[in-house]
Amino acid sequence: MKYTALVPVKSLEAAKSRLASHLTAEQRASLMLDMLHHVLQTLQVSQVFEHVSVVSADTRVLQQAQHWGAQALVETQAGHNPALTAAATHELLQGADALLTISADLPLLQVADIGQLVEESRCHDVVIATSQDGTGTNALLTHPPLILPYKFGVNSRYHHQNEAQKRHLSYTVHHSLGLSLDIDTIEDISALERYDMTTFASCGRLVL
Ligand SMILES: Nc1nc2c(ncn2[C@@H]2O[C@H](COP(=O)(O)OP(=O)(O)OP(=O)(O)O)[C@@H](O)[C@H]2O)c(=O)[nH]1
Numbered sequence: 001m002k003y004t005a006l007v008p009v010k011s012l013e014a015a016k017s018r019l020a021s022h023l024t025a026e027q028r029a030s031l032m033l034d035m036l037h038h039v040l041q042t043l044q045v046s047q048v049f050e051h052v053s054v055v056s057a058d059t060r061v062l063q064q065a066q067h068w069g070a071q072a073l074v075e076t077q078a079g080h081n082p083a084l085t086a087a088a089t090h091e092l093l094q095g096a097d098a099l100l101t102i103s104a105d106l107p108l109l110q111v112a113d114i115g116q117l118v119e120e121s122r123c124h125d126v127v128i129a130t131s132q133d134g135t136g137t138n139a140l141l142t143h144p145p146l147i148l149p150y151k152f153g154v155n156s157r158y159h160h161q162n163e164a165q166k167r168h169l170s171y172t173v174h175h176s177l178g179l180s181l182d183i184d185t186i187e188d189i190s191a192l193e194r195y196d197m198t199t200f201a202s203c204g205r206l207v208l
């Protein structure tokens with residue numbers, strides 16, 4: 001089975017808006033790029049994926065992504081779900097059998113998390129990796145790609161579950177630290193202090 005990974009990244013000036021009262025625009029951009037780098041490296045080191053793609057409307061993001069060995073896909077449809085759908089269609093046409101869509105803001109992501117998702121996908125059409133509170137989706141692995149529509153946004157975990165149920169697809173819900181701790185708020189950055197900061201030093205620099 002040919003696995004491909006797809007990482008959506010918002011334009012840097014709009015990214016991490018919930019941190020705007022704590023970090024400058026350049027700090028938010030650096031944080032976003034550092035986290036993207038970590039996620040791309042983890043995906044690459046896992047040696048699961050034929051290639052890793054980044055979809056974004058931001059030239060700086062796409063240039064960095066290419067520099068870090070990912071394929072750069074220009075966002076042809078604006079917004080999280082439309083951008084992913086267009087990029088996933090591209091991946092399907094390139095021959096992907098299975099597609100992992102994963103957030104760029106997962107500083108504690110580890111190779112073992114990716115391995116677990118892939119193992120779970122061997123027995124299920126759809127694997128949904130939830131955010132810390134269980135309501136969001138930080139990663140979605142399906143085979144084939146686009147077997148269900150992207151429903152990222154509020155309560156997306158339940159929307160993805162419902163879409164799978166409607167289509168009588170077999171699905172499982174995954175929860176692990178590395179896939180659940182996404183960095184949206186200042187509390188999320190503080191939460192990182194409870195874990196091994198050497199895993200992701202740049203967040204530490206921001207809170208120190
Ligand atoms: N290409 C693309 N990616 C997006 C878009 N919106 C969100 N993303 C990405 O989707 C993932 C989850 O995004 P969010 O946590 O909702 O957005 P964020 O910018 O990280 O944070 P907020 O601005 O605080 O909502 C991250 O990898 C984002 O960069 C979009 O419109 N286009």
Ligand SMILES: C=C(OP(=O)(O)O)C(=O)O
Nearest residue numbers: 080136137138152153156
């Ligand atoms: C992060 C999510 O979506 P959005 O980026 O649309 O807020 C989500 O669905 O958990």
